[in-house]
Amino acid sequence: MHTITSPSGSTFPYYYKGGEIHSLKFGSFHADEEALLDVMRAEEEFISRPNRELRIWVDLYESQLTDRVLVELMRSMTRAHEHIIRLALVGCSFKDRWRLRLLGRKFGIGFPVHVRYFDDPEIAKTWLVSETA
Numbered sequence: 001m002h003t004i005t006s007p008s009g010s011t012f013p014y015y016y017k018g019g020e021i022h023s024l025k026f027g028s029f030h031a032d033e034e035a036l037l038d039v040m041r042a043e044e045e046f047i048s049r050p051n052r053e054l055r056i057w058v059d060l061y062e063s064q065l066t067d068r069v070l071v072e073l074m075r076s077m078t079r080a081h082e083h084i085i086r087l088a089l090v091g092c093s094f095k096d097r098w099r100l101r102l103l104g105r106k107f108g109i110g111f112p113v114h115v116r117y118f119d120d121p122e123i124a125k126t127w128l129v130s131e132t133a
Contacts, residue, residue, distance in 0.1 A: 024058045
């Protein structure tokens with residue numbers, strides 16, 4: 001299979017420790033909310049195209065996670081849910097995790113699959129390709 005570049009600049013497919021994962025590079029947008037939301041929408045369309053289920057890790061480092069961004073992240077992952085089997089969020093502070101839960105309850109949305117939070121991308125990728133949830 002040949003590799004391509006996704007809208008956020010990730011190599012697809014990306015092989016790690018014998019498994020295939022997809023990285024959503026939503027980090028380093030700082031306060032540029034509109035640019036982040038544009039990339040988020042483009043990635044949603046991209047991951048919805050393959051006829052397979054994906055293990056996804058989301059890089060959120062150095063992006064300002066406003067309520068609007070967090071709600072759209074949950075909605076985007078919900079719309080693409082049939083293509084996601086595991087989801088790892090990397091760089092999401094404890095406060096942002098708490099806000100995600102509150103916003104999910106407020107808007108009646110959530111992540112379509114079990115999500116795990118990580119500070120270290122290598123640990124996140126290892127979990128994604130592991131056999132145990």
